[in-house]
Amino acid sequence: MLYQTLILGAGAAGMMCARFAGPGTLVIDHARAPGEKIRISGGGRCNFTNMYAEAKNFLSANSHFCKSALARYTQWDFIALMDQHGIAWHEKTLGQLFCDGSAKQVVAMLVGELQRAGAELWLETSITSVTRIEQGFSVTVSRDGKAQTVTCHNLVLATGGKSIPKMGATGLAYDIARQFDLPLTETRPGLVPFTFSEDRFKPLAGIALPARLSNTRTSFDEALLFTHRGLSGPSVLQLSSYWRDGEPIMVNLIPELPLYDLLREQRQAEGRRDLTTELSRLLPSRLADFLSAELRLKGRLADQSDTALQDLCQQLSNWQLTPSGTEGYRTAEVTLGGIDTNALSSKTMESKSIPGLYAIGECIDVTGWLGGFNFQWAWSSGHAAGSAIAASRR
16 A cells, blocks of 8 residues: 555654644554553643743753654644634643644544545554665554554654653664664653652652752642652753752752741740651741751741751751652653754754654654643654655655
């Protein structure tokens, strides 16, 4: 069977690419249903984009690569598509947009769009081999227990990265890239919780509070969540993408709290109050007790000098911790690194060395922040490749 375009992966990027690539396009995926990561994202409501998406919200060895695609298919373009289909949405926080209803609405919308564009979708189809031929590419697949060969002029890698293997992630795009000598940058888990040895924070599991997490390169002000194994929450997931093994992180537990002034006032008003008790009024009580032991706090407020209160505030605003690692790909929301952007056209996502070979979405070395940015990259990169393919056919 000959197709104009074969897209490997029926995720966000692959389906968006098919919508623009149009007739003669086949999308295949080994899963039973398309868009499984879309379906589970955002607690089942899909954080489908971010109102403030721009290049600064993405990590890549080449920070300029994503600019062209993001500029040509913006968050407002995808919002318009949602509105066109009557899918209600709302802003949750920090520009993060979610469906009012189910994420399944987004999946159904994309499937409908690709079908209206004249593309086909094959599910429960696994890839056996990919070879380059004179007309383009020959791909052997297994479908319904039978081997079939599909030939195509254009081959699009849209199979994602290694994150969340229970959803079927395999790193297939990297294997195919290596086969065709496309360079790869180092891959590692991103947007992932930190772990600590000896269940250090197990007594604090379930506590959440606003915090500022930082390292020597960046900082994020969002919620922090203590877990049985370590630290999670938006601020942790964000910082994890900028973290390397063995590096310390700094935790500010009082980013917006004028703790020094509050403690001085209370010292004057209720000096006999225990310092730990007073902290429990300002921080979660279990956390206050934990910190009292961790920082060896004792005595009444009246016993604390200005210097002692300043030292305490400094410790709470610059609590240095060194994670033992992360939860890994098992819970990582994205994969950092991937196919080197220097090997691709930033306008079309096509390989510079192999005509007709494209790579889009998470398998490329472009990774967004938490909050809808990675979906926006899927929409934008899928549009870039699909539009280029459609234009080449005219």
